[in-house]
Amino acid sequence: MEALYLSCLAGGVLFALVSVIFGDVLSNALDGILDFLSVDILKPMVVASAITVFGGAGILITRHTSLSIIPNLSLSILIAIFISLLVYFLYVKPMENSENSTGYSIHDLVGKIGEITIPLPGIGYGEVMVKIGAGNVLHIASSLEQRIMIAGTRVVIVDEVDGVLLVTEFDEKRGDDV
Incomplete structure (x- = not known):
């Protein structure tokens, strides 16, 4: 189970690095191909943070508690959902509302x-x-x-x-x- 947690943590960190470095290039390359999948709360930043937090929480809970696999997995999922909701409501949603253009014709x-x-x-x-x-x-x-x-x-x-x-x-x- 620890391998799953490490994979999620590493994948989330890798996704964050790739999106920071190549975000605009990938966005232009995909050019809305996956727009049909878009649900407001399932933004890439929210999903990536949920996966990363799931992996990190799972590793910490495994190493520092004596919980079995099911409670450990459940607690990791709850922590990931909680943190991703915080990311969505405290960062993503306010940033969407602040995107204003000063351009005009x-x-x-x-x-x-x-x-x-x-x-x-x-x-x-x-x-x-x-x-x-x-x-x-x-x-x-x-x-x-x-x-x-x-x-x-x-x-x-x-x-x-x-x-x-x-x-x-x-x-x-x-x-x-x-």
Whole structure:
């Protein structure tokens, strides 16, 4: 039985090392082949930790207690389940919820409200600031109607052409009705 525990412990440690070193390469190589097997709690990190803890607990219980095989096996499984649940709820689940991207497409800005930071001449370019998520981004802007707009003017982004945002003045009365 000790050979099973040692194998699980060694396999779990080996899996951890391989996933740290080659994790992205293997992930790209498999490219979702095993997605049909995915159950939320059966993430590779949770399964690997359960197997590793099962092996480690089994070795410790075998060497430091006088329990027979069945109680030893049962206790090792319970410890492995307990630790893997802790890993899932204290590490994996919170990390899934924290995965936010700060990336956006310039096309996503169409329809958003911004504020002129560098005045727009009738014909030419200025700059508009748009709130994206928790931060602000600055982009080159031009007036759609070729009107002069001073800094601080609230605008709506109407279109994007070649990386330049075409804006028009935001009408507060019409904006509330929509």
